[in-house]
Amino acid sequence: MVTAVVMPAPGAPLETRTFERPRIEPGGILLETLGSEVCGTDVHLWKGQLAGVPYPIIPGHVSVGRIAEIGPGEPPRDVAGTPLSVGQVVTFLDVYGTCGRCWHCTVAHATTRCPSRKVYGVTLSADDGLLGGWAEHIYLRPGVHVVALPRELDWRSFLAGGCGMPTALHAVTLGEIAFGDTVVVQGAGPVGLCAAVLAQLRGAGTVIVIGGPEVRLAAATRFGADAVIDIATTTPAERLAIVRDATGGRGADVTIEATGVAAAVPEGMRLTRDAGRYVVVGQYTNAGDATFNPHLDLNQKHLEVRGCWGSDAGHVHRSVRVMARYGRQFPWADLISREYALTEAQSALEDVAAQRVVKALIVPR
């Protein structure tokens, strides 16, 4: 039998339940879970802020496990093309079922908008099996995109980035940072911190992080931010003045929004220089409307704004490569504030909701 945490419905207390160990189909994989992250999305799920969630679910969308069993027949391969075997430590893209045939997949090449995609730990139901990470085992259906962790990257380090890393990698890629650019990151949660690191790995000349609370800003500084601005003790006008002062009066070349607060978006437009670029990745749930001035904030600025949604297998593969390569420079595991047993999942959720931790992990054993 396999123990897993179940979120029965929005607002209801988490439970641990036991499931039968599944039979593995050809191409399927059973993981023994090493760890699974607790992220802001899990808080949103618990508050019922996401549409289309088939409760009950097993939360946990970014996880690492050791391969315990592989389905009969030819072994599945990881994204790099290497055949997988029992004992390997792997992660996987939480998105499952992107069809490869629909208009979004084939014409628009916008696979993150494929209507068939389902997300482990989010839009796959516990009624259908071990399809979330807060569990002793995770069942990877045939076709799940698996990424093997290289020797240089231990599983805790990878989970320290968690889903924040591929999300930030997607956003920073869209930001098209040029060498020496000034990059402002709005938000100091996992996505914002990862974005601040990745901006340095694009050769940014200055990285400024706006956010809070203090524990997160301290992490930003440890991870190389040139300056941090505490959202709690500054007004938007003051933040704009600080950024302008740092940029010859021009504003940031590239701004990355990772806050989840609607009002941050018009503020971010203003923080960005004329003809700069602004990537909005933090508005994952509906946090309400915002007001802006199309003439001043968009047209006259010659501003480029890019909404960024989801990640694909390439983002996870690249995250693993980057984290493995630059671990000496950025000691990822340092971002983990605390690890929780399955039975402590409720506390983990509450600590994340209260921003008492930078990164929390569920570690089944």
Add this chain to the structure above:
Amino acid sequence: MVTAVVMPAPGAPLETRTFERPRIEPGGILLETLGSEVCGTDVHLWKGQLAGVPYPIIPGHVSVGRIAEIGPGEPPRDVAGTPLSVGQVVTFLDVYGTCGRCWHCTVAHATTRCPSRKVYGVTLSADDGLLGGWAEHIYLRPGVHVVALPRELDWRSFLAGGCGMPTALHAVTLGEIAFGDTVVVQGAGPVGLCAAVLAQLRGAGTVIVIGGPEVRLAAATRFGADAVIDIATTTPAERLAIVRDATGGRGADVTIEATGVAAAVPEGMRLTRDAGRYVVVGQYTNAGDATFNPHLDLNQKHLEVRGCWGSDAGHVHRSVRVMARYGRQFPWADLISREYALTEAQSALEDVAAQRVVKALIVPR
């Protein structure tokens, strides 16, 4: 002596004044004006809606003239590198003085945001000479970017596009239309009409123009729009439904905003499909704020929004090339509703303000 129309101050009636024929510096050019357009910007100037205008001014920023005199020394060259000579019919980029040395010019490669740029007919004063097109002669200072009109493009045809054409060419270029895309153009004024034509010259699969009044929508249809939607008789919800119906429920691949109405911007975001692209070119003056939902309209849509400001010499050069090449397919001069003498400039302005004409020209003689 040279007669010119002068706009003495916002709201004051236009006057005709006489100026002395200027002495031509080395590298300078004196044009005998063939025609100059009347555009929405001139209405904005008259209403005092633009900042930093050194009234009195001679309006008229896009004009065509015959070279009457060239300054001493080596003759200036057009943008294509050909030496210019008396008698040639030319147009010129209204923007003068882009410095080539500032941060925007050299680092950001965003020359349209160079702080040194001045605009003929807009931010150059009549006190400094014949620096606008509604005049018998126009003085081109050394360094003005001149584009010779080829034989295949008569001056009326070029002015039928007017500043709308390079503006639209810039916007459509930013739109990165792919073959077969559905393109929605918001606005049926000169910029919108030119954008609708240029979308066809990018191989769009469907071009839908939203705007009014009827005289402009009729022009859109004559110039190849697959469908037009009258803004006066539809609600935003109805327009969204029409565009969705035409696109398998998805929305436009690319939307070009050319309206000048703030509320058009969030509407345009919604008219565009997930992972589509939205170019905002019409918010040339401050038309107030707009409200949008960052989650629904930007982030979850994976939408790209590009503010588009100004044009450069390349846009004018390319406009001339395109208009000369595709004149058989698109009979440009057909867009001209009426020509006005210098003494009729006030009527021209009022007809444009009232949208009674598609394109109005000032023709000095």
Add this chain to the structure above:
Amino acid sequence: MVTAVVMPAPGAPLETRTFERPRIEPGGILLETLGSEVCGTDVHLWKGQLAGVPYPIIPGHVSVGRIAEIGPGEPPRDVAGTPLSVGQVVTFLDVYGTCGRCWHCTVAHATTRCPSRKVYGVTLSADDGLLGGWAEHIYLRPGVHVVALPRELDWRSFLAGGCGMPTALHAVTLGEIAFGDTVVVQGAGPVGLCAAVLAQLRGAGTVIVIGGPEVRLAAATRFGADAVIDIATTTPAERLAIVRDATGGRGADVTIEATGVAAAVPEGMRLTRDAGRYVVVGQYTNAGDATFNPHLDLNQKHLEVRGCWGSDAGHVHRSVRVMARYGRQFPWADLISREYALTEAQSALEDVAAQRVVKALIVPR
């Protein structure tokens, strides 16, 4: 029973054979063939110039058919997402089996380099069924990308473009033609002719086609080329001089190679201007080596060269959209020189090999 043309081996005469009508799997489709093109690739196949071909094959990779039967269960959908039904006229992407899981598909987003892809009429064997177009029926396996032809585009018109159209659409897209650019197309076969048309649908200012024989150059002129250069009566130096003369001494902004001759590649580099772009799409088979000067032809020129291989479902979808929209301007069917019955396939092949025809079709009945 179903009659099909079979190419038993390189060099061996074509045969007609009969096959049993296949049983249709869920998601599969049986087409009644309306027409299938004969293209240069078929000549390469017959000459044995392609590696990895599982002879015997049924040639014909781009075809149009009427849906005769659909497999049990939910009906398959076309690329635009519309459910398909018996009687509809459709084409399909000849590429089958792109995996969506490998490194090329997921990380590089280079689906045309996916090692799992197989091509109808090329790398699928007649031993495995009706997997080529020169047959009364074609069997579309589950997952084949189907594109429905709209009412405005009759099947002959679509086949007049044939595989040349999506190939050229891919190449011209990579060419990133800007408005008013001078575009040189090397080659006047189906790909070159389609590229010359598509360049006009990107707003090219001048389109010059280099190629032969006369029948093809005449087609280029009919389809809007501004100038044609006969390869048989000019030297490379003369061609360079003509292109330089037409471009103020600079060379083409964008050059598209569609010849299949190795020596055309260094020539095309020289025909292109400094900082221009050169797309090489015609080197589909190994036509030998070429010699160039990296300093003069590449580095000092600041030249961009892009090799272009294969097409994907988006290219076919977009080709259909463009051909349907611009058929009045470009009477596609005019490119068809002759139609052949199944029993005349050998003649068709020989006529194409001898360049006696612009476009040849196999029409089973």
Add this chain to the structure above:
Amino acid sequence: MVTAVVMPAPGAPLETRTFERPRIEPGGILLETLGSEVCGTDVHLWKGQLAGVPYPIIPGHVSVGRIAEIGPGEPPRDVAGTPLSVGQVVTFLDVYGTCGRCWHCTVAHATTRCPSRKVYGVTLSADDGLLGGWAEHIYLRPGVHVVALPRELDWRSFLAGGCGMPTALHAVTLGEIAFGDTVVVQGAGPVGLCAAVLAQLRGAGTVIVIGGPEVRLAAATRFGADAVIDIATTTPAERLAIVRDATGGRGADVTIEATGVAAAVPEGMRLTRDAGRYVVVGQYTNAGDATFNPHLDLNQKHLEVRGCWGSDAGHVHRSVRVMARYGRQFPWADLISREYALTEAQSALEDVAAQRVVKALIVPR
């Protein structure tokens, strides 16, 4: 009087000559030279391998100086827009006179191909003044693009990169390295070493440097290369095998050529994966022809090849920003092998020609 090194003619021994201290025009600047680099281009100049050089010249195109005098009137500004003053330590773009008006500047936005550009130390003559860096003073004409060195970047560190840094920054920018990519750099001279560093500042997953001699490969390793391949002890086939082994058989995602050897170009095409990108920056002089196979090396590979020529002011500005920011990680000055007095310039040239040094500086006092 001012002492300067003069190269009188190709092959002739260098001389020191004295010049009068120039009168400074409005907008001009006189620098007291702190240091000037000796680079491979100086060797090419001495061997007469560049066309259009107006001997006698004062070599030295990338230099740092302290502002000794500024011309009358408004002080010139640096690229960032800050007014300059006596005593500041600055560098400058060696390219002078880019016109901003020609077709390349205005239409193609390819300023490095502007025919008016002249280069300090290369295409400006000693007969016209102190227009090269191997001198006690350098005269910056009005309009020269000046970049102030920030406090964090001492002048020796900047010159350790020298012209290799903006050149490599340009090339690596064109390489569009994605996070986690495998990057192969061909060449371990100043451009290659800088490219290997900059690849890490784009988040490359693996950086492999191919080159020699040992002193340079050791520098590559000290500066973070994951692997080095000695060109002297390997064959092209062995190098290909090593790169393939490191990339799952695929080849490099991005390859940067910085060798100056023609045969390196086809080799680099083969080292790059299908659908990868290859930047050719090292073919600064004509090193002869090369042979490649357009089918295998370009078309079927779906390869993108970009020739990279010259740098602009933005590249220098960005180089300074990057070097100032990442100096702790990359101790630039460590690349300097030796400093030479003006009277030792001949030895400097010979040491560079013999590849006995990584980076050599001329330090006037």
